[in-house]
Amino acid sequence: MGSGRSDDVTRVTQVGMNRNPVTDDIGVNQSADLSRCYPRGQPGSDRTPDNHKISKSGHHGSTFLEERDSMQKKRKQIVVLPLDAVDLDKEIAAVMKNQILTVTKFMKVGFLGRWEPEIEAALSYIIWKLSVEKNHTTFGMQLLGTRFAGQPNRQRLVMLAVLTIGSRYFKHRWPDISRQWKLGPQAQRAVDWIETTVLILQFLNLLLFLHQGRYPTLTSRLLGLHVEPVRVTRRVGYSFMVRELLWHSFSEILNLALPLINTITIRRWFNWLRRNRGTSGRYQQPIVNPVFTTTTRCAVCNEPPIQPQCIGCTHVFCYYCVQANVLADPQFECPLCGFCSDGTVRNVPL
Known part of the structure; x- marks a missing residue:
């Protein structure tokens, strides 16, 4: 009996001397975690702890990279889309003005040149009436999927129209006003100073917009109308393609039959x-x-x-x-x- 107990003590002592407490504890903990995740007798119980740990860390790493890429892409869209919307609004107004010039090109020479500022102001007001006042967004913003954040009240939208349309009209009519009222050079210098100040403020606002992505124009910053993207679920439809194919076929028939x-x-x-x-x-x-x-x-x-x-x-x-x-x-x-x-x-x- 005494010799048996001494042999057991000797074996326990050797095991304790050969044991590495760091690696053995990690192995025990990983085995316990895996035994809870994959009980014995179920699929996946033969996976090694190292493979499980590597796959799990790789999954979290790819998810983080995808989220970071999506955030960067969204930020680029927030910066680029409002600027493109401003350019689209200008192009829409230019297209409507060209249509009016085409319709009235056979009228008396110089008729439209005299009333050109009033015509541009009327077109801008019609565009504002049909877009901003009705839907709280411009046509360019609707095409690119952006809008004014929140629900801006009517007073701010009216002030947006007054500052945008009125400033352009005053700029075009200022030479006639100064000549009619016989204003001196001091008034002209004051107007030039105001115009230079506005241009500097617009440049500073552009720099802030590229950094923050909130107010694309100086007028929107003064009125607190920042732009946000609209989450729209796009549905793929083929009605436009079918319409284009039908019109193309019809035009070919006309080109063949009319002669x-x-x-x-x-x-x-x-x-x-x-x-x-x-x-x-x-x-x-x-x-x-x-x-x-x-x-x-x-x-x-x-x-x-x-x-x-x-x-x-x-x-x-x-x-x-x-x-x-x-x-x-x-x-x-x-x-x-x-x-x-x-x-x-x-x-x-x-």
Whole structure:
């Protein structure tokens, strides 16, 4: 009995001398953790502690990197989108102004130049009425998915329109105002100083915006209207693509069919129906040659005739006007009296 107890004590002493307290404790703790996560007899119990620890730390590291990348990307969007929205608003106003210039290009020269500041102010007010006042966001901000944070009250939105539209109108009209009221050079220097100060403040506001990403313009900073992105769930739809394909096919059909249609004949019949004549002009008898005077005008272009020609009626045509129409339609009718030619064109004696 005594010898057995001494052998057991000797073995325990050797185990204690060979034991590493740091690594053995870690191994015991990891084994206990794994035994709780993967009980014996369940899948995954054969995984080693080292592999489990490496995979877990790698997962947390990738998640952190993804979150950091998403935050940086979101910050770039917050900085870039409001600036692009301001440029889009300017382009929308320029497109509307160009449309008005296109519609009124045949009016009296200098008519729009006189009222150009008022027209631009009216267009800006219409855009503000349909976008900011109605939806609390501009058209450019709607296109890029941004808006004014919170619910700005109407007073701040009205002040935004007054400061934005009114400042541009005053800048355009200031030369006329100073000339009409006979203001001296002191007023001009004061206006120049104010304009320089505003430009400096706009530059400083741009630097602050690039750092903070809240107020893209000086007016929005003065009124406390900062911009935030809108979380919109985009749905992929093919209605636009289908519409474009249908319109492309329809345009190809028109390009193929329109050259085959004799529009001149159709126009002649419409003119005949409009005049409601009992007999066609082709049965009219030719009359004497028309008289050419200094007040004579071409029946087609309404200009003094160049190499005057006639087709049998009392009206005079330019050579190129009548030849082009007769070549396209041998039964060309005079646009003034409806006389139908037989394809013969004669010179008018001067």
